Amino acid sequence: MYNAAGQLNRDQLVQHFVPLVKRIACHLMARLPASVQVDDLIQNGMLGLLDAISRFEATMGAQFEAYAAQRVRGAMLDGLRENDWLPRSLRSDCRRIEVAIARLEQEHGRAPTEKELADSLGMALADYQKMLQDARGHQLVYLEDMVAERGEDFLERHLVDADADPSKLLEEETFRRxxxxxxxxxxxxxxxxxxxxxxxxxxxxEIGEVMGVTESRVCQLHSQVVLRLRARLFGADQEKKAKRETHG
Structure with a gap:
């Protein structure tokens, strides 16, 4: 992968790591709504690969593939952040689910079942599961989760360092705990x-094969996991947002 001058061969690296870009794109696609095109992810990923090639230094002591994978995934996520891939109506539905999860957990002292959640939302189980399928791509953390409309925000309530950068939220020990x-x-x-x-x-x-369910069922379960986690991390805030959207 190096030329006669001991430098990384750009063209050879690009050709060699195209499969890596496609693999990362396909892995991300499983978590994204159907409106996202895999070609868009691959295009952003290729930009990340080129950036990795231009920035990488062998003296960094890291393997290029690991470094490239990080840059490729980051470029894909940056591309997604530039667009709101989840429609506002679906975001609102997800908040309703989060509020229902938080309420039922408080009532029963355990994680509610899908049937209990569907009944709480006044819909058939099949409709609830379709909503989960449509919610592919709902993220664990959005910027709006970190800043309240008025009063102290999530960071102020849960993190000691008032000067912490919100973009570093996932790196904070309190949030990880x-x-x-x-x-x-x-x-x-x-x-x-x-x-x-x-x-x-x-x-x-592959997860479907291990768990003995279909791929679409895994997508539904993954969406529900994300919503359960969000309900526990941001439950009170999401209930306020859901009420504002309902009445305003």
Whole structure:
């Protein structure tokens, strides 16, 4: 991969790591709404790959593939952040689910079942599961979660350092601890899904094979996991937002 001058060969690297870009794009697609085009992810990922090639220095002591994967994934996520991929109506529906989850957990002292959530929302189970399917791409943290309309925000309530950069939220020890606690409280099946997806790096199809369900069912369960976690981390804030959207 190096030329006679000992420099990285740009053209060879691009050709060699195109499959890496496509693999990362397909992995992200499983978490995104159907409106997102895989070609857009790949295009952004290729820009990230080119950026990695121009920035990488062998003296950094890191393997290029690991460095490139980080830059590629970052470029794809940056591209997604420039667009709101989740329609406002669906975002509102997701908030309703989060509020229902938080309320039922408080009432029953456990994670509510899908049937209980569907009944709470006044809809058929099949309609609720379709809503989960449509919610692919709903993120664990949005910028709006970090800043309240009035009064102290999430960071002020949960983090000691008032000068902390909101973009560093996931790096903060307090938030990580809260997230770990929320994951520990998930139903066993959903904890397994999280481990297979985020620790074992399996895609939705592979997870379906392990769990004995369809790929679309895995997508539904993943959406529900994200909503459960958001309900535990941002429940009170989301209930206020849901009420504002309902009455205003």
């Amino acid at each position: 809260l997230l770990v606690q929320a994951i520990d409280g998930l139903p066993e099946r959903e904890r397994l899904l999280m481990a297979l997806y985020y620790e074992q790096d399996l895609n939705m199809r």
